[in-house]
Amino acid sequence: xxxxxxxxxxxxxxxxxxxxxxxxxxxxxxxxxxxxxxxxxxxxxxxxxxxxxxxxxxxxxxxxxxxxxxxxxxxxxxxxxxxxxxxxx
Numbered sequence: 001x002x003x004x005x006x007x008x009x010x011x012x013x014x015x016x017x018x019x020x021x022x023x024x025x026x027x028x029x030x031x032x033x034x035x036x037x038x039x040x041x042x043x044x045x046x047x048x049x050x051x052x053x054x055x056x057x058x059x060x061x062x063x064x065x066x067x068x069x070x071x072x073x074x075x076x077x078x079x080x081x082x083x084x085x086x087x088x089x
Contacts, residue, residue, distance in 0.1 A: 052083040 056079040063077050079085065 049084055052080045056080060056083060 056077075059077045059079075
């Protein structure tokens with residue numbers, strides 16, 4: 001039996017296994033970065049929508065304070081145009 005060939009084969013198996021685990025950890029790292037980037041973008045959009053929704057509620061609340069139950073009111077203020085109300089439709 002040629003011990004040099006056995007040692008070379010064992011070394012190539014070890015190197016292959018190490019390269020495989022390294023590529024897996026790199027893939028996991030890039031997947032993690034992609035997920036966190038997407039969550040950051042979604043959080044930014046959600047914060048903007050919450051600010052707009054809060055502004056719309058405050059506008060309606062201010063309108064309700066100016067108008068009593070027996071006063072002719074007129075139409076309530078419209079929500080901001082950029083407010084996305086599709087989840088509630």
